[in-house]
Amino acid sequence: MKADFVKIIDIKNGHQCRFKPLSYLHDGQILLRKLESRNAIDGMLSSYVDSIFRPGIFKRNFINNYSKGLSYIPAAAMMMADPLPASKILSIKHTANLDIMKLRKGMILVSCAGTLGNVRMIDNQLDGTIGSQDIIRVCAQEHQGFIYALLASSYTYNYILSKSYGSVVSRLEPSTLENMPIPQINSIIKDKV
DSSP states (O other), rough: OOOOOOOOOOOOOOSSSSOOHHHHHHHHHHHOOOOOOTTTTEGGGGGSSSSOOOOOOOOOOHHHHHOGEEEOOOOGGTSSSOGGGGEEEEESSTSSOOOHHBOOTEEEEEEEEEEEEEEEEOOOOTTEEEETTTTEHHHHHHHHHHHHHHTSSSHHHHHHHHHOOOSSSSSSOHHHHHOEEEEOOOHHHHHHO
């Protein structure tokens, strides 16, 4: 059985926004409290990146002609070595707001529905394809390697699990990633990654 102490002020101020013991006893929250008590937090993820977003829900019209569509990558396929053969073709003509849904080289993807916390960086192979609404996009011009390594770490995975919601399908909001505390890390390491 797990046990820990939680400050009443965190509960009173809605720090967790819920009163479920497991959300306070999750490994991610325990580590976060230790970092906070040691003043080892170096800001939030939002201060390291240009934007974190997820496109809204959109109607998907699939076709069989590559010349009139773009490959559509669902969150379930984003971790495949080559997701293109398994992708469907999304109609360009019958899909509004394609630009915001396009995956661009250097974007870091985080799955945010069902299986949470899968992380992938977009390379030349997937540049210009369309991503599912169940994928959060993290865009950064600087320290991409550091941000990718951080998002793919067990620290982030435990943080995501402790902040997820949904009883049937687990979900994660972009604002949760934006507000993720970054542990203090030597700037030499940040620049090398």
